[in-house]
Amino acid sequence: MLKADLRKKYMQKRKALSTDEAFSLSEKIFANFLEYFKPVSGQKVHIFIPIEKFREINTFIFIQYFLEHHIRVFVPKVTDRLISIEISEDTEFVTNNWGISEPLSHADSGEHHFDYVITPLLYCDRNGNRIGYGKGFYDAFFQSISSDSKKIGVNYFNIDEVINDVWENDVPLDYLVTPTEVLSFFNASE
Template sequence: MTKAELRKKYMQKRETLSQDEVSLLSDRVFDQFFQYFDLFENQKVHCFLSISSKNEIKTNNFIENLFKRKIRVFVPKIVNDQLISIEINVETNFIKNRWRISEPESNKDSGEKDFDFVITPLLYCDNQGNRVGYGKGFYDSLFGNINPNSKKIGVNFFAPNEEIDDVWEGDIPLDYLVTPTAVLSFDGARSKSTK
């Protein structure tokens, strides 16, 4: 299927989930994450802020958990049509933007490029790590500008079971995909399923 077809299909699949299902599955995704990856104090994690109206995986509990572990957290914000990375903490002020999406009040780009983990929103990911997002290209741009050793980790409610027909050479694949039941590695390491 093409990216456009997969985008439509998985947006519809996500829309069928209740808020209780979204919360439960989100918690399972991040339980998988914490079981699989070693995290320690002062690591740097870039993580998106969920858009609840799109039934995205809920990241608020995950971010709170990172704060408790004394891990530095950065979130994306679109400023002048560019994705910047803003460092947040428990005292950060958030506001609703014109789309009613919560984001940091500050527009100060951290300039950080050396993330340990980049938690990436998506609609679909195939079994090669190729990602279907919303089609704006913000994360492709981010991936091209950060340290290539940063682990790019997609999170999704759904496992990969379809090919993407129109992957192009400029697409930067994910290193891992975390679902409610498994962590899949695309870098040649063994995948770990906890079904």
Template structure:
């Protein structure tokens, strides 16, 4: 399937989830992430701020855990058609952007490149770690600017089923996918379940 076909299908699938399902699946994804990656104090995590209206994986659970355990938190912000990374704390005020995304008021790019984990939003991910997002390419551009050692971790509600047919050279695959039921590794080109 093409990205646009997958985007349409998985947007519909996600919209069909009830609010309770989104909350329950988000908790399971959070638990699977913590069990597999065991983040510790002073590690650096780049994490998106979810848009509840879009039925995205709820990242509040992640943020609360990171703040409580003194893990450094960085969030994306779009500045001049490019994604920058802004460090936040529990006290950082957030404002709602025109896209309906909570963002820090600051436009100060942290310049951080050496993240331990980059939690990545997606609609779908195939068996090779190729993701379909909203089609803007911000994360692919961001991935090309950060350390190759940063683990690119997708969080999503659905297991890989379809292959993505129209990949292009600048598409950057994920290292892992965390779903409500498992953690899949794509390191070394083949998908190995670490269920």
């Protein structure tokens, strides 16, 4: 299917989830992430702040765990590009023009190596190709970070369709975590 059709389909599927269903699925995704990746103190995680109106995965569960376990947390902020800002429990947030909560600070951490980059998406296919909201911020961000950083998508839904219009600048994910499984895309296109 084409990205535009998949984007529309999965936005509708996500909107059909109740708040309780979305939270329960988010907890299962978090549990699968922990079990598979086993993050430890001192590691660095770049993770998105969920857009509630789009019923994104509740990453506050992840962030709270990371901060409590001394795992360094970086979140995105959009300027002319996506930058990484390190946060703590005391970080102040504001809501931007797109309704996304971001740190008040504009100080880019300058960090380029993350152990994990937990990435928002609407859909991901069996080759790790993701569909976001179509702005390209994450593809550009992926190209600017260390190739050792594990790019991990999180999604409520399992894979059942192939994206037919993958573009040259699209950067595939390394893993996808759903409520029922963790998929690795290494050697996916071979």
